Amino acid sequence: MSRYFTDEHEWIDVEGEIATVGITDYAQEQLGDIVFVELPAEGTTFEKGDDAAVVESVKAASDVYAPISGEVVETNSALEDEPALVNSDAEEDGWFFKLRITDPSELEGLMTEAAYKTFVASL
DSSP states (O other): OEEEEEESEEEEEEEEEEEEEEEEEEHHHHHHHHHEEEEEOOOOOOOTTTTEEEEEESEEEEEEESOOOOOEEEOOOOHHHHHTHHHHHHHTTOOOOEESOGGGGGGGGOOHHHHHHHHHHHH
């Protein structure tokens, strides 16, 4: 499995043609306590950069963007009952949705973990 990051603070795990998407620890720390997550419907298709989900905290609401193009094949229904999973485990159990990748070449524009850490350190 390969993990990538965006400058909008999403992470993406790629296994075969399926990509799991969530927000980074940095993003959830900036948002504070997560109180609500709005997930896309299964079957929805996104182009890279489209608004894909919404995360609301006690501080603010923020869009989650599709890091690559694809079709939603699964959402993390656990977040509906327990949105705080994003705070406690943003980069594992707090994932948002899974996409079937339509254009694998889009992965080339994403950051590695090392590049993302450098990016965050510069903020």
